[in-house]
Amino acid sequence: MTARFPAVRLRRTRASAWSRRLHAETVLTAADLIWPMFIAEGQGVEEPIAALPGVSRWSVDGIVERGREARDLGIACVALFPNTPAHLRSDDGVEAANPDNLMCRAIRALKDAVPEVGVLTDVALDPYTTHGHDGLVDAAGYVVNDTTADALVAQALNQARAGADIIAPSDMMDGRIGLIRDALEADGHHNVQIMSYSAKYASAFYGPFRDAVGSRGLLKGDKKTYQMDSANAEEALREVALDLAEGADSVMVKPGLPYLDIVARVKQRFEVPVFAYQVSGEYAMIEAAVAAGAGERDALVMETLMAFKRAGCSGVLTYYAAHAARLLAR
Numbered sequence: 632m633t634a635r636f637p638a639v640r641l642r643r644t645r646a647s648a649w650s651r652r653l654h655a656e657t658v659l660t661a662a663d664l665i666w667p668m669f670i671a672e673g674q675g676v677e678e679p680i681a682a683l684p685g686v687s688r689w690s691v692d693g694i695v696e697r698g699r700e701a702r703d704l705g706i707a708c709v710a711l712f713p714n715t716p717a718h719l720r721s722d723d724g725v726e727a728a729n730p731d732n733l734m735c736r737a738i739r740a741l742k743d744a745v746p747e748v749g750v751l752t753d754v755a756l757d758p759y760t761t762h763g764h765d766g767l768v769d770a771a772g773y774v775v776n777d778t779t780a781d782a783l784v785a786q787a788l789n790q791a792r793a794g795a796d797i798i799a800p801s802d803m804m805d806g807r808i809g810l811i812r813d814a815l816e817a818d819g820h821h822n823v824q825i826m827s828y829s830a831k832y833a834s835a836f837y838g839p840f841r842d843a844v845g846s847r848g849l850l851k852g853d854k855k856t857y858q859m860d861s862a863n864a865e866e867a868l869r870e871v872a873l874d875l876a877e878g879a880d881s882v883m884v885k886p887g888l889p890y891l892d893i894v895a896r897v898k899q900r901f902e903v904p905v906f907a908y909q910v911s912g913e914y915a916m917i918e919a920a921v922a923a924g925a926g927e928r929d930a931l932v933m934e935t936l937m938a939f940k941r942a943g944c945s946g947v948l949t950y951y952a953a954h955a956a957r958l959l960a961r
C-alpha cells in the first residue's frame with residue numbers, strides 16, 4: 632500500500648533551493664548543446680536575420696570567432712548552414728559537392744582554429760538549389776529519391792573530406808544513410824559519425840531558417856512528399872529503425888517541442904542517442920513571446936531546453952546555445 636498524506640508530502644523536497652537542486656532528476660549542461668550557425672560569403676560580414684532576432688549570418692572569419700566562443704562556453708558542437716550566393720545555385724545543386732564551397736571553407740577554418748569543438752554538417756541540397764528543394768526535381772516537380780541519394784553521397788563525402796565530424800542528413804530520402812555510411816567507410820572516414828534527421832516533419836516552424844539560407848522565396852510547393860506528416864508517430868519509429876539498421880550513430884527528431892512525444896517514444900524503444908532540433912520557428916516564437924511581454928526569455932529558454940533532456944534527449948540543437956551556456960555558467 633502506498634503511504635499517504637501527511638506521511639508523504641511531496642512539497643518537502645521542494646521547500647528550499649538546495650533541496651530542489653539535490654532532487655533534480657535531469658541535468659542540462661553546455662555540453663548538451665549544439666549551436667547552429669549560418670555562413671555568409673565575404674570577409675568581416677555580419678548579416679542579422681530579421682525573422683530570427685539575435686541571430687546573424689557570419690562570414691567564415693566570424694564563424695571561427697563563434698567557434699572560439701563555443702569552446703570557451705563548453706559547447707560541444709556547432710552545426711553549419713551556408714547561405715549560398717544566388718549565382719552558385721542551380722537546378723541540381725552541384726555546388727554542394729564543390730570542395731571549395733562556403734561550407735567546406737567554414738569546416739576547414741573551424742577545424743584549424745578550434746579542433747576541440749565538433750563540427751556537424753547538414754546534408755540536403757536546399758541551400759544550393761534554385762527551386763529550394765532538398766533534392767533533385769523531375770518535370771512533374773517530384774523530388775526523385777535515388778538520384779538525389781547519389782547527390783547526397785557526393786555532398787557528404789565532400790564535407791567529410793573537408794573535416795566534418797558529424798554528417799547530418801536532413802533530406803528524408805529513403806536509403807541514404809546506408810549509402811552515405813558505405814561511401815564514408817570506403818573513403819576511410821571510419822570515425823565520421825552520422826546523426827540522421829530520422830523523424831523530420833513537414834513543418835510550419837522552418838520559415839525563419841529558409842530566410843536564413845535564402846531558400847524561402849525560391850521554394851516551389853512544399854516538402855510533404857519527403858518530410859513526415861505531423862499526424863504520424865509509428866512511422867517515425869520505422870524511420871528510426873531503418874536509419875539505425877543502415878548505420879546511423881544517433882538520430883534526431885525535428886521540430887523539437889511540438890514533437891517531444893516522438894523523442895520519448897524513440898528513446899524508450901531504441902535506447903540510442905536521440906537529439907532534437909529546437910528549430911527556427913520555435914526560437915522565433917519565444918522571441919515573439921518575450922517582445923509581447925508574455926514571458927521572460929531566460930526562463931523560457933531554460934525550461935524548454937530542460938524539457939528536451941527530460942524527454943530523453945542526449946542533446947539539443949538550439950539557436951540559444953550560447954545564451955543558455957552563459958546562463959548555465961553563472
Ligand code: PBG
Nearest residue numbers: 755765801836837840910911912
Ligand atoms: C534543410 C533543413 C531545414 C532545417 C534544417 N535543415 C529546413 C527545411 O527542411 O526546409 C530547418 C531548421 C530550422 O528551422 O531551424 N533540409
